[in-house]
Amino acid sequence: MSDFDLVLSGTVVTADRVIPGGFVAVSDGKVALIGQGEAPSARERHELGNALILPGAIDAQVHSLSQRNQEDFLWSTRSAAAGGVTTIVDMPYDEGNLVCSAEAVAKKVAHASPQARVDFALYGTIDPEEGPARIPEMVAAGVAAFKFSTFGTDPKRFPRIAPALLADCFAAIAPTGLTAGVHNEIHEAVDAHMARVRASGITDWRAHGLSRPPLTELLADVEIFETGALTGCPAHVVHSSLARGAELAARYRAEGFAATVEVCIHYLTLDEENDVRRLGGKAKINPPIRPRAEVEALWRQVALGNVALVSTDHVSWSEDRKTKPAMLENASGAPGLEVMVPLFVKGALERGLPLTWAARLMAANPARHFRIDHEKGALAIGRDADIVVLTPEPLLYDAGASGHNVVGWSPYNGIKLPWRVSGTFLRGIQAFDGRDVLAEPGSGRFVRPPATLPIGN
16 A cells, blocks of 8 residues: 655755755645655655756746737646746736736636646736725735836736825735735836937837836835835835845845845846847846846845745747837737746756755745745645656757747747756646646636735745
């Protein structure tokens, strides 16, 4: 008789330690035992040699519905499963449906549930015309955090939240224990710099960085952290492209405030002078990809512990929206779900960082951040058996060749990955076998914080 449903043996990586010759045992979809040495018997066993066994990643920033009739959860969660991401946290700016009420949350859960191949949590936001009135009902409906923006891309779908209204929202969120995440660019500053770029006649790859210089981002960081400090609300910058942003958050934390930054994988991988020059609109992302010196400065902030989360800001725009000759006319954002985990592992190992950072920044910290760590985020007894396996099999990444992306392009195409995702397990069930996504639509579940949230961290 088998002791467990599933046992994986290899190099086990947790947020705190690396266990060579380790194993993870699973029963009833939960982690039941972690150890080293001879593994116990199980109905299903995988002897993985020198493969890495990590907690399944939680991608803190995914846009499944930004383009109508394009990706949807059917494809975003397929890419996630193929990339070792076992939970996505989806953003509230869906084309035609701003997620700003309990009704909208319920509608999105109902829409996503039959499609999702991995688990999903949801952000909520507000309609500026309604203000913070619906925040309590969205908390009751199960959102894991709230998202706002100091920059407005669209007055309805992606609105700017002015300082006074942002403070009101933070004050309404503070008693719930949830976090307020904010897109960090000052609207008026971006408008002014964009006007200068247009007047200069520059339209090529340089235009985007010039239209959003570092000061437009750093001024927003200070507004966000000060608003959190004054209201008592955990304040989170959702995509810091600058090391200075991580330093600012660390200073606020040193003063006793809940202040964090998230760094997207593109800011740790791509640079302006090489990749943006080469890719043009396919590397247009807000805030912009910065010079290589800034990429390395961000990695130093990771090493110092000043970065809380690593995410993708994944969005699969159709190629026609990313290939316009004039840089500023392209949509902003790029897909990344399938490749975030191996890209981070590659970058960490190249810089001598311990693999524990991968488990911390893409699993443990996101689970705690979104108040879902009662179920998610760790290879720990009693947690969901969400697991990603990486094997040392170098490959050149090609988003079109894998078959797991709704679009065939990626800014990461052609990057050599020394480790690849060879297996993903969702609650102990194999969702990806290294070639095929095995998880059927509807396998994923809606994940939410406990009904009674703790106040604060």
